[in-house]
Amino acid sequence: MSAFIGIDLGTTYSAVSYIDDTGRSKIVHNSAGSNITPSCIDFASGKAEVGEEARKSLGLSDTIAARFKRDMDSTTTTYNIEGNEHTPTDCSSIVLKKLLQDAKAAIGEIGEAVVTIPANFANEARIATMSAAKQAGLDVKYIINEPTAAALYYAFQSGDGLHGHYAVYDLGGGTFDVTILKVEGQDIEVVTSGGIARLGGDDFDTVLQKIVQKKYKDSTGEGLEDADYTKTDAEEDKKSLSKRDKVNVRVMRTNIKVTREEFEQEISSLVAQTEMLCESIIDEAGITVSDIQEVLLAGGSTRMPVVLESIRRVFKKDPVASVNVDEVVALGASLYAAYKGDQSKLSKTQQNSIKKIKVAEVTQQFFGTISMKYDENRGESREGVSILIQKNEKIPCSVTRTFYTSHDGQEAINCQITESGSAEEDSKFVNIVANTELSLPPNRPAGKEIEVTYSFDDSQIMYTSFVDVESGEKTILEFSTTDASEGSSNKIDKFTVE
Amino acid sequence: MLGFLKKAIFGQRLEPIQIQVQKSYLNEDTDMPFLEIQCKGLFPVHTTTKIGLMTSVFTRDSEGELSPVLSFGDAFQESETVAFQHLAVIGEIDAGQGFLEWIHVGSVPLGILNPSFGGMQDLIIIVRLVDMYNLPDISLGFGEAGIWKGLVNYKYNFKLKGYEEEAEDIDKARALSIQIGMAVAMADGELDDAEGETLKAWIQKMIAPFGDEKQKKLKKVYNDAMKSSYKSAESGDLVLGNICKQLNEIGEDAQKYEAVELAHEVMAADGVVHAEEMKVIHKVADALGIDNDELERMRDQNTVGLDLSLGGSDLESSLGIDISWSNDKKLKHLRQEYQKWNNRLNTLSEGDERESAQQKLDLIAKARKKYGG
Numbered sequence: 001m002s003a004f005i006g007i008d009l010g011t012t013y014s015a016v017s018y019i020d021d022t023g024r025s026k027i028v029h030n031s032a033g034s035n036i037t038p039s040c041i042d043f044a045s046g047k048a049e050v051g052e053e054a055r056k057s058l059g060l061s062d063t064i065a066a067r068f069k070r071d072m073d074s075t076t077t078t079y080n081i082e083g084n085e086h087t088p089t090d091c092s093s094i095v096l097k098k099l100l101q102d103a104k105a106a107i108g109e110i111g112e113a114v115v116t117i118p119a120n121f122a123n124e125a126r127i128a129t130m131s132a133a134k135q136a137g138l139d140v141k142y143i144i145n146e147p148t149a150a151a152l153y154y155a156f157q158s159g160d161g162l163h164g165h166y167a168v169y170d171l172g173g174g175t176f177d178v179t180i181l182k183v184e185g186q187d188i189e190v191v192t193s194g195g196i197a198r199l200g201g202d203d204f205d206t207v208l209q210k211i212v213q214k215k216y217k218d219s220t221g222e223g224l225e226d227a228d229y230t231k232t233d234a235e236e237d238k239k240s241l242s243k244r245d246k247v248n249v250r251v252m253r254t255n256i257k258v259t260r261e262e263f264e265q266e267i268s269s270l271v272a273q274t275e276m277l278c279e280s281i282i283d284e285a286g287i288t289v290s291d292i293q294e295v296l297l298a299g300g301s302t303r304m305p306v307v308l309e310s311i312r313r314v315f316k317k318d319p320v321a322s323v324n325v326d327e328v329v330a331l332g333a334s335l336y337a338a339y340k341g342d343q344s345k346l347s348k349t350q351q352n353s354i355k356k357i358k359v360a361e362v363t364q365q366f367f368g369t370i371s372m373k374y375d376e377n378r379g380e381s382r383e384g385v386s387i388l389i390q391k392n393e394k395i396p397c398s399v400t401r402t403f404y405t406s407h408d409g410q411e412a413i414n415c416q417i418t419e420s421g422s423a424e425e426d427s428k429f430v431n432i433v434a435n436t437e438l439s440l441p442p443n444r445p446a447g448k449e450i451e452v453t454y455s456f457d458d459s460q461i462m463y464t465s466f467v468d469v470e471s472g473e474k475t476i477l478e479f480s481t482t483d484a485s486e487g488s489s490n491k492i493d494k495f496t497v498e
Numbered sequence: 499m500l501g502f503l504k505k506a507i508f509g510q511r512l513e514p515i516q517i518q519v520q521k522s523y524l525n526e527d528t529d530m531p532f533l534e535i536q537c538k539g540l541f542p543v544h545t546t547t548k549i550g551l552m553t554s555v556f557t558r559d560s561e562g563e564l565s566p567v568l569s570f571g572d573a574f575q576e577s578e579t580v581a582f583q584h585l586a587v588i589g590e591i592d593a594g595q596g597f598l599e600w601i602h603v604g605s606v607p608l609g610i611l612n613p614s615f616g617g618m619q620d621l622i623i624i625v626r627l628v629d630m631y632n633l634p635d636i637s638l639g640f641g642e643a644g645i646w647k648g649l650v651n652y653k654y655n656f657k658l659k660g661y662e663e664e665a666e667d668i669d670k671a672r673a674l675s676i677q678i679g680m681a682v683a684m685a686d687g688e689l690d691d692a693e694g695e696t697l698k699a700w701i702q703k704m705i706a707p708f709g710d711e712k713q714k715k716l717k718k719v720y721n722d723a724m725k726s727s728y729k730s731a732e733s734g735d736l737v738l739g740n741i742c743k744q745l746n747e748i749g750e751d752a753q754k755y756e757a758v759e760l761a762h763e764v765m766a767a768d769g770v771v772h773a774e775e776m777k778v779i780h781k782v783a784d785a786l787g788i789d790n791d792e793l794e795r796m797r798d799q800n801t802v803g804l805d806l807s808l809g810g811s812d813l814e815s816s817l818g819i820d821i822s823w824s825n826d827k828k829l830k831h832l833r834q835e836y837q838k839w840n841n842r843l844n845t846l847s848e849g850d851e852r853e854s855a856q857q858k859l860d861l862i863a864k865a866r867k868k869y870g871g
Contacts, residue, residue, distance in 0.1 A: 073844050122844035196840055198856075269863040273836065276866055280837040377792060379752045421841025428799060429842045 002111030004341055006333020007099055009115055011069040011174020012202055014039050014095055015330035016103045019338045023353020025153060025331040030102040036326050039095050040066040043081045050098035059230030065091045070174050070198055072125040089128045096136035111345055113138045114337035116329050118175040119145040120195030123419055123433045142340050146170050147179035149332030150298035151188055152359060156335055157323060160185040164293040169311055169319060172299035174200040178278050180285040186356040192392045193364065194281045199270055201301040205234040207266045212249055215256045228252055242304050264306040271310050278314045295319040298328045362392045367454055368418045370427050372406050384425045385418055388454040398455035405448040413438045413450060415466045415475055438466045438475045512540035512596040517625050517648040533652060535604030535625060540596035542646050548630040549591055553584040553604045554639035556622040557613045565614040566638040568661060574610055581638045582611060587630060608654055615660035621652045669716060671749035672704055673723035675757035677741050678782055679764045680724060684731035685774035692767040697724060700760055742785035754786040762800035770805045773812030780815060794818055803850040806857040813865045828869050836862045
């Protein structure tokens with residue numbers, strides 16, 4: 001029987017889990033016997049070696065690719081390594097291939113897989129992740145937000161122990177997410193999520209690297225190259241600073257002392273950003289901190305004392321880390337794979353184990369279209385965004401709104417589907433996730449009704465239709481923000497004019 | 499309207515056609531005055547004709563020339579312009595027919611009239627008797643006479659400004675906007691080339707829709723405003739308070755927003771946001787009563803992609819914080835700004851725009867630390 005697996009494709013480390021015979025989620029050990037695999041690739045000599053050896057060479061060799069998850073929303077970024085161009089999607093695919101290979105070696109045949117993504121990943125990054133999974137040869141039907149996966153595992157582990165509102169605080173190597181959920185046993189309803197795409201352990205490592213470089217210069221008068229004190233060195237020293245008050249760094253025959261206090265002072269702006277996001281998300285959820293039963297932790301950076309202190313300050317309670325924070329996202333992902341996948345492929349025991357799981361999602365973004373709007377202050381019509389589906393709408397949902405043609409003889413409408421994290425009115429601050437044209441009959445006066453409908457079904461597939469009421473002409477678009485079945489390349493092909 | 503003909507006495511000798519106006523109200527309880535156009539006498543037609551009465555309204559300008567009166571109501575406008583026009587269909591009549599008594603044949607709702615100048619005006623009401631199957635070509639009230647044309651006067655005191663006055667005020671308001679733009683440009687003590695070019699481009703854009711003569715006139719007004727405000731700013735005599743006061747007196751909301759938008763464009767011209775420039779803009783926006791959300795929108799639109807590092811010297815101005823706010827309000831504002839820009843990061847173009855947004859997030863975090871969140 002092929003296994004259901006969940007993959008946490010992390011910025012710095014990745015992990016894989018599977019559903020074992022008892023129906024529980026277990027971590028897959030990699031070929032080196034470790035629970036987590038560094039998301040680093042060494043392209044030396046035309047090969048692509050993923051793992052710890054590549055991580056150790058980070059900053060020392062030009063052949064290393066790392067932290068590419070942060071560029072997954074970029075359509076232009078490439079890494080030139082030894083004369084070859086690699087996109088972030090290519091690199092993610094290489095890591096996924098390695099994870100798949102190790103998983104096959106450890107547990108045998110692989111069936112359906114779920115890959116996790118940060119809660120605030122843009123549409124491009126979601127699609128790029130799916131594309132990487134396909135390139136790696138994975139049968140990925142769904143993706144799941146990392147905090148939701150973590151919450152699922154916490155809920156699963158506690159049996160029927162969780163009731164009420166919970167916050168998942170997920171600070172990993174490259175991204176920060178916070179999600180508020182309503183949990184009743186293993187029934188999970190996402191209330192709202194937010195994230196910072198570029199804030200994680202890697203940024204803390206950079207800060208520590210700079211502290212050491214500055215101290216070295218102050219002490220010797222000479223500059224210190226990145227290769228003399230690498231990110232990997234900084235990462236190890238950062239971990240030490242989580243356990244003790246100071247570290248002594250030996251670099252270029254010079255001893256440099258860095259105290260935890262100094263380090264925490266330097267990263268306080270980054271921590272302040274996580275606090276602002278948490279407060280905003282609590283506001284967005286329409287609750288207060290006293291409504292939150294527990295703060296559930298995920299991600300290795302939550303081990304830092306300054307982070308734990310910040311969580312206590314914001315949430316007014318001690319956080320919970322009853323599971324391994326490096327593994328919890330992957331562990332939740334395989335549960336989700338089994339829950340959403342073809343359950344006839346599970347044994348009775350496995351089916352029984354996951355039967356109480358229920359996950360209800362909400363829309364992650366605001367979805368709208370571009371239209372002309374009358375600006376009373378300026379006394380003129382201007383182009384602006386009209387939002388049809390709000391963020392945090394419970395899925396499934398559907399909204400229909402009527403718009404009107406703006407001028408006589410209008411023969412077409414540009415149908416643009418916008419996506420944004422805030423309720424933006426300015427088209428400058430939205431992503432156009434799809435774009436097509438609706439042809440209209442000629443020689444008509446302005447003011448003809450155009451009925452626009454946006455809806456999400458249970459599978460989180462979004463449907464939009466633009467209908468000219470008088471003629472019945474319409475254009476329909478179907479696409480998904482989480483379903484792997486459609487990639488970006490054929491997204492536009494799904495436009496049909498009836 | 500055909501009903502009026504029943505009041506005509508056929509076969510009797512009729513006086514020549516004439517018109518008069520009478521002030522009336524829509525109903526006794528409302529204060530909505532209108533002029534009732536009345537007509538009597540013989541219609542000067544020789545064959546059976548379907549006729550109508552078309553009303554246009556004028557005032558006279560300072561040189562005695564007719565100025566069309568415009569209409570705010572769609573139902574009382576010429577088909578191709580916004581000039582007032584009311585067309586009442588009388589119906590089909592034969593030669594020798596007419597009205598023996600004064601009959602109500604048209605209406606001029608005074609509340610929707612928009613003359614060239616406000617105050618007491620002598621309205622010149624022109625009524626054309628027209629063939630409904632061969633309507634005269636009329637534009638802005640001027641054109642062919644139709645079958646017959648009559649004229650009647652009526653004095654009326656307009657409380658609002660006329661459109662010519664408004665246009666003059668817009669010209670003056672724009673000259674004041676230029677002075678505000680100069681104040682922003684000179685906030686750091688000197689006029690950067692890019693800032694000067696921005697003001698120049700704005701003037702060119704503003705005069706572009708007009709004909710040569712008006713362009714020439716406006717160029718002078720705007721160039722003078724630019725030169726004089728530069729001199730005043732150089733010597734430290736540019737008093738923003740006075741400029742804003744004048745703009746408040748003559749400008750409509752649209753001009754005030756235009757001024758603040760220009761101020762933002764000037765600020766953005768050199769690619770760097772200086773705290774001094776932001777301070778000037780806040781002062782102006784405050785004096786002009788610009789809505790905070792609108793100000794934020796303009797600031798966001800114009801600072802995207804700019805280098806904000808110099809703004810760090812004055813966090814409050816750079817981030818739209820009013821220092822008189824309570825600490826809680828400042829922290830709430832910072833949270834909202836953080837959430838907004840964090841959400842925008844992945845919608846912005848890679849490069850300058852994203853870097854600038856990241857700078858803004860860093861500034862917000864710095865301010866958060868300052869206010870002890």
